Amino acid sequence: xxxxxxxxxxxIENSVRARARNIKLRVINSPRDNRLRLIVEDDGTGMDQETxxxxxxxxxxxxxxxxxxxxxxxxxxxxxxxxxxxxxxxASEPGFGTVISVEFPLDHIDRMPLGNLKATLLGAIIGxxxxxxxxxxxxxxxxxxxxxxxxxxxxxxxxxxxxxxxPDVIEYIDQSLTEGIQNTNMEDV
Amino acid sequence: xxxLADLKKIREKAQEEMKLRGGKVRVKIVVGMGTSGIxxxxxxxxxxxxxxxxxxxxxxxxxxxxxxxxxxxxxxxxDIIEEGKAAxxxxxxxxxxxxxxxxxxxxxxxxxxxYVVATGS
Numbered sequence: 001x002x003x004x005x006x007x008x009x010x011x012i013e014n015s016v017r018a019r020a021r022n023i024k025l026r027v028i029n030s031p032r033d034n035r036l037r038l039i040v041e042d043d044g045t046g047m048d049q050e051t052x053x054x055x056x057x058x059x060x061x062x063x064x065x066x067x068x069x070x071x072x073x074x075x076x077x078x079x080x081x082x083x084x085x086x087x088x089x090x091a092s093e094p095g096f097g098t099v100i101s102v103e104f105p106l107d108h109i110d111r112m113p114l115g116n117l118k119a120t121l122l123g124a125i126i127g128x129x130x131x132x133x134x135x136x137x138x139x140x141x142x143x144x145x146x147x148x149x150x151x152x153x154x155x156x157x158x159x160x161x162x163x164x165x166x167p168d169v170i171e172y173i174d175q176s177l178t179e180g181i182q183n184t185n186m187e188d189v
Numbered sequence: 190x191x192x193l194a195d196l197k198k199i200r201e202k203a204q205e206e207m208k209l210r211g212g213k214v215r216v217k218i219v220v221g222m223g224t225s226g227i228x229x230x231x232x233x234x235x236x237x238x239x240x241x242x243x244x245x246x247x248x249x250x251x252x253x254x255x256x257x258x259x260x261x262x263x264x265x266x267x268d269i270i271e272e273g274k275a276a277x278x279x280x281x282x283x284x285x286x287x288x289x290x291x292x293x294x295x296x297x298x299x300x301x302x303x304y305v306v307a308t309g310s
Contacts, residue, residue: 001227001228006227006228006232009222009227009232010224010227013222013223013224013227013254013256016254016256017256072224073224076224116232116236119232119233119235119236120232122236122239123220123222123232123235123236123239123254124254126239126252127220127222127235127252127253127254128253128254129253154193155193155196158193158196158197158200159196159199159200160200161212162199162200162203162204162207163214163251165239165242165250165251165252166199166203166248167242167243167245167246167247167248168199168202168203168243169196169199169203170239170242170243171243172191172195172196172199174239174243175191176191179190179191
């Protein structure tokens with residue numbers, strides 16, 4: 001994976017596969033604390049302690065249909081965080097869901113770029129209409145804070161039976177996300 | 190700034206269109222979004238499908254994302270599912286190939302056989 005937003009997409013796909021119906025995403029770009037933080041919270045099936053330990057092991061996967069029994073998503077994300085002096089935490093509870101929290105020092109020379117956050121979010125929102133997303137983007141400077149909040153449930157309610165793949169809807173979500181990403185300075189992190 | 194009022198207008202417009210053509214989904218596109226797919230460029234494939242749907246105003250097409258199916262060496266993988274026809278799986282997809290599949294297959298109904306890696310299922 002070349003950037004953090006690709007890892008984020010991979011984590012979201014894990015949540016969907018764990019039958020999450022609500023996914024909360026928080027991205028905090030904080031020059032104030034020299035941190036880039038991502039928090040992903042889902043209400044999927046969750047994992048017990050044993051599975052949770054295995055999830056961080058590259059030779060484990062929950063994908064039973066697969067012949068090749070390796071799951072590199074979580075171990076790679078963890079490795080990429082730790083290689084740039086960041087941290088990776090995962091907590092899970094069967095029946096309640098999973099929370100992943102990843103932190104990078106903003107100015108570390110080996111930190112991956114955030115990458116195309118909009119492409120990740122747009123694909124995840126439209127590609128999984130069964131999931132309601134709650135997205136918070138937060139920019140923190142010593143003297144200034146900017147927020148962006150996006151709830152897909154409100155959009156779906158307004159649209160009724162019109163699918164998210166309707167052309168004008170794609171454009172609407174695309175433009176909303178673009179504005180939010182610009183306002184919170186996440187285009188070029 | 191986009192507001193929910195904009196959505197109300199979109200909904201009214203879409204409802205008018207649906208009345209005219211019965212609101213049926215003609216083509217379903219499924220983009221494989223497992224770890225290896227993502228690493229090989231599946232996000233850009235998804236993004237290009239969404240751009241093409243929006244630019245060409247394709248109102249009878251659905252796109253979804255799914256996990257891996259064991260075709261890792263052929264990622265990014267895309268299924269095109271049309272009612273009453275065998276599903277077509279395209280492999281090693283790129284944004285350029287997506288644009289071609291949209292014009293040839295989805296708009297004009299001709300399968301782009303050079304990109305096909307599986308059919309049926």
